[in-house]
Amino acid sequence: MSEMDRRGVEQWFRRRGLPAVVRGLEKNLLVRIVPAVVWLALFDVLYDVLSAIDGDDAFETRLESEAFEVIYTVTLVASIGAPVLGAWLAARWARDRVLHDRGSVSAIVVIATYVLVLPVADHMADGSAVLPTVVEYLAFAVVLLGLTAVGMGSIFGWALRAALRQLRAVGAMTSRAMPLLLLVTTFGFFTTEIWQIAGLVSRGRMWLVISFFAVLGGLFLGSVFVSELRTLTAAAHWPERVSALPEQPFRALMTGAEPADTAPALTRLERANMVLILLLTQMLQALVFGVLVFAVFAILGRLAVPHDAIKSWVGHDPTPGTLFNIQVPAPNELVQVCMFIAGFSALYFVATIVTDAAHRKTYFEPVLEHLEVSLAGRALYLSRFGKQE
Structure with missing residues (x-):
């Protein structure tokens, strides 16, 4: 196997967010x-x-x-x-x-x-x-x-590409995850209390609330992913995925090679790498969903909530809205309400990814299949270069 073939295989792992598998420095x-x-x-x-x-x-x-x-x-x-x-x-x-x-x-x-x-x-x-x-x-x-x-660049790059690919599934998000959520949150959107809270809470504290939602979602997903990865590696489904490896760059490694039934156990760094890409991928999907919800309620608020209604709810004239220190064409109170609803919706989406069968099949199982193919490629790669660590 030439040095160029090896580089091609290592780049394949990096593009899949698994730099920990690669033996050698970036x-x-x-x-x-x-x-x-x-x-x-x-x-x-x-x-x-x-x-x-x-x-x-x-x-x-x-x-x-x-x-x-x-x-x-x-x-x-x-x-x-x-x-x-x-x-x-x-x-x-x-x-x-x-x-x-x-x-x-x-x-x-x-x-x-x-x-x-x-x-x-x-x-x-x-x-x-x-x-x-x-x-x-x-x-x-x-x-x-x-x-x-x-290797963090490879990990984040993979997670970002995976999240962007999920933009193709925005239709699935809106047709599966959003209808029930909208039924619940739309009524809350038109209640006085949520607007009063939004008018009193500072932007910094609102970001703390959203960060709290993110931490809760991350802890939940992290515990689930550790268990899923343990099951995935113990079940050894990856030998069945050898045929799914691309001919380029694995042609040289697969020539004359028989799929092994075992492979070196995952190192702690590799295991942490795989859990991290699972976590980042799903959290970025939740972010895409949260942004979508934010946009929906921002548009709804501009169409259905007049200036006088906001003044009546919050007790003062609406203030100019900003987001990341950039002024936006919406009152600050509307931005605050939309931020809270979007953060809650993202947490709801995180919970349903692994608990709802339809959502799991759409958003979670493709990432598990990605890891199974990666484990097959890892076995072939380490069979040739594993002793050169």
Whole structure:
């Protein structure tokens, strides 16, 4: 088996979020962090653009125009989608270059642009000091290098791709998970108490409430996934999955090889890696669902809850809404209510992923099948390179 074949197999594991399986150190780190740097750069630029728009004294007046409100809302959505698209394109660019040890010069140019050029652009736009910003961006780049070196970039990259693939299942989310939830939460949405609480609770405390929901969901999923992984490895279903391995890059390993009935036991690091990708994948799916619920109730609130109703419920005039310090075309009280309902809905989604048979088949079992195929590939890989740890 050639060195290039081995690299191809190791890249296959990294793309599946399993860097702990790979024996040896990460290589070509500068190229590997380019997608994350592109995401940070685009997000910074678009955030500055939005801050400049909503920081204008005439913003509230212009927001009264429906056309401006639509354009601004589209810009807000683009500020989320454009960095993701840019990072995805950068990842496609980096894939072959990582495999063939190329692209270092281009990667240095991209990183240098982020670290050195963007701070100058920020200074010209808002007068911010250049040197502290350079140090901050350089620190981000160093942290990215460190995380990539220990494999966290591969893990998060896999979880993000898996969550994005679940966007195709938004129809399933809305048709299976959302109807019953909407029946319960819509009535709560129009109650005075939830609006009064939203009007009194600060944004920082609301984030603490959502973080509490996230911790509860993470603890629940973590305990379930540890048990599922123990069952998965003990049952040894993975030999049946050898045929599901792609010919490229496993052709050289499968030539003349017989599927083994046993494989080296998972190390603690490998087991933690597999539990982590399960957890991240499902939590990101819950995040997608929560964002969807937030959007539904934000639209419902703009259509069905007039200004006077909010004033009657909270006891004062609605205040301008912000999200991540960006002004949004909705009252702050509506944003707070939607955040709470979205956080609760995400926790509900997490609970149903592993307890409801239909949801488990749609959202959880495909990830278990992913791990079974990965375990088959691990057995073949370690049969050749396991002694070279």
